[in-house]
Amino acid sequence: MVTGTPAARPAAPGLRRTDHAALRLLAALLPAGFRDRQHAEWTGDLLALADSAPQDRRRYLIGAARTLPSLRRLVRHGGAGGTPVALPGGVRDTAARVLLLGLLWPILSWLLWIPARYYGFDIPGRLERGNHEFLIDPKTVWPLDGTPGWLDVIWLVPHLGAIAATFGPFLLTIVALVGGTATALRHGRRPAHLGALALIGLFAAFLGAVLFVMSIAWDLPTSDPILVALGVAAVALGATTRTLRRRARAGLIALGLAIIPLLVSFHTAAGHDMYVWFAD
Incomplete structure (x- = not known):
């Protein structure tokens, strides 16, 4: 059924007149x-941006205008009933989402799998009471101890994530590949944006490999600068990316701040003892 023209459509409550006029013009095309x-x-998207800065809404409208050719092709080829084409996010928005989804697994894995188990089950105290005459195998600490063996495949997920978090080149690669892939799948980017995310992931993987070789061949401390850069970027993007929901922004800031204890653990005696226990 052919619907009414944009001129007959009343403005949505809460939508600015200029935005409504721009949408009427875009819809007419x-x-x-x-x-x-x-x-x-x-x-609906503009109403969600109602409290954002005017430039954010302008960028959205410009992005909407840029999608007009692809939308017309979608309708022409009979794809109008399928999944709508997502509007392109800005560079800042995309980077924030990649960091959020990419840091989530390794940082949470590190927190839960290493320090939470180490201090939660009083490993330092048990070693001290035993005068360090015996070792406490991490495999004897929950959840590896006391759960069925077939769950080991599940426990491998936080184990690998924790290892990735402790080595900067691996973390950089994980953030780009996992974060980029999750962002693309979650937000249905157009092919051009999928290609851009793929290039970012490949570049980060290549950079991670180069930094890994440098750290091994020349014993360079590559983890610290990578962690600092990721932490600062996460906090900055979480504080300034208005297109993200508040919970996502708070989560991104929290992940960035969680890198601080990770960094500190590399340079303290307590952190050294913790990693010695984990490596055993």
């Missing part, structure tokens, strides 16, 4: 049977 649905999607 779409096929009649498709424009109402797309107009509603754009309107």
Whole structure:
């Protein structure tokens, strides 16, 4: 059924007149049977950005205008009933999402798998009471001890994540590959953006490999600068990326701040003892 024209559509409550006029113009450039649905999607997104800075809404409208050719092709080839084409996010938004989704697994794995188990089960105290005459195998500490053997495959996930977090080149590669892939799958980017994310992932993997070789061949401390850069970027993007939801921004800032104890653990005697225990 052919729907009404944009001119007959009333402005949504809470939507600025200039934004409404821009959406009417953009919708008018779409096929009649498709424009109402797309107009509603754009309107919902702009309402979500109602409290954002004017430049954020302008960037969104510019991005919407850039998608007009792909939307028209989608309708022309009979794809209007499928998944809507997602609007391109800005560089800052994309970087923030990649960092959020990429840091989540390794940082949480490190926190839960190494310091939480080490201090939660009083490994330092038990070693002290035994005068360090015996070792406490990490495999004898929950959850590896006391759970069925077939769960070892599940425990491998936080174990590998914790290892990645403790070595900067690996962490950089994980953030780019996992974060980029998760961002692409979660937000359905256009092919151009999928390609850009793929290039970022490949570049980060290459850079991680180069830094790994440098750290081994020349014994360079590559982990510290990588962790500092990722932590600062996470906190900065979490504080300034207005297009993210508040929970996502808070989570990104928390992940960035969680890198601080990770860094500190590399340079303290207590951290050294913790990693010796974990390596055993």
